[in-house]
Amino acid sequence: MILVVLFTVGLGRVTEAQMLAETAAGSAARAASLARSADQAVAAAYATVDADSSMSCPHPNVIVDTSAFRPGGTVAVTVDCHPRLADITGVGFPGTIQISERMVSGIDTWRQADAP
Template identity: 40%
Template sequence: MTTPLQRWMRCDKGSVAAEVTIAAPFLIMLLVFAGVVVHRGVDARIRLDDAAHQAARAASIERSPAAAVAAAQYTVGSALAAAGVVCRSTEVNTSASDLRPGGTVTVTVSCDVDLGDAHLLGVPARRRLSASAVEPVDTWRSSTGSTP
């Protein structure tokens, strides 16, 4: 003789499959969305590192600290635009005080990356990323005061 609980358990067969069929697409979409958010953050960081390296190289080629700062600013703007990175605000700090043969130039780039569409996952709408690069100045180049 079967109890009412046993009869109910037999009638409930297949309900887990139906629940998984309904819930699985939502879980998969959530995982894909999280993957996209992580990818955007990593991609922006890589592009920012590249822009900092390009800017440091451009600054190390210049002959004066003022020209080095201007070259770094311009290079960061064009590198980020070419890479498709959209920053709400960009800050470029160039240390060109050691701009002499054998010296170094340091460029630090900070960028507020917009992640507004990821707000549903609890990710902040903006994230501040920064990258720094140091580039040596060619030892054998002519000094600042002489003509090339």
């Protein structure tokens, strides 16, 4: 019975971390797409992910792609999460796993942006 509970807790952590990474990547991409410059987009994405991080995904790795940052372009954010599972490894979970989510947000075609 204890193994079933630990297995359920492990699956819950993985699911929560995956949902957190997906939500953080989407929110960060949207925040970055509203910025006026590529540098501001990167800062906005990092700030958004920092605000969304939790114990299920401590210290997420954030990659912001601003190569198409221009009116009508896109900005992409990838969030890599490593949920901790070491305390429940008795049921066969590795110490950590990697969850990666990538979201892309469009930049308004008719708005002004600072030069790159």
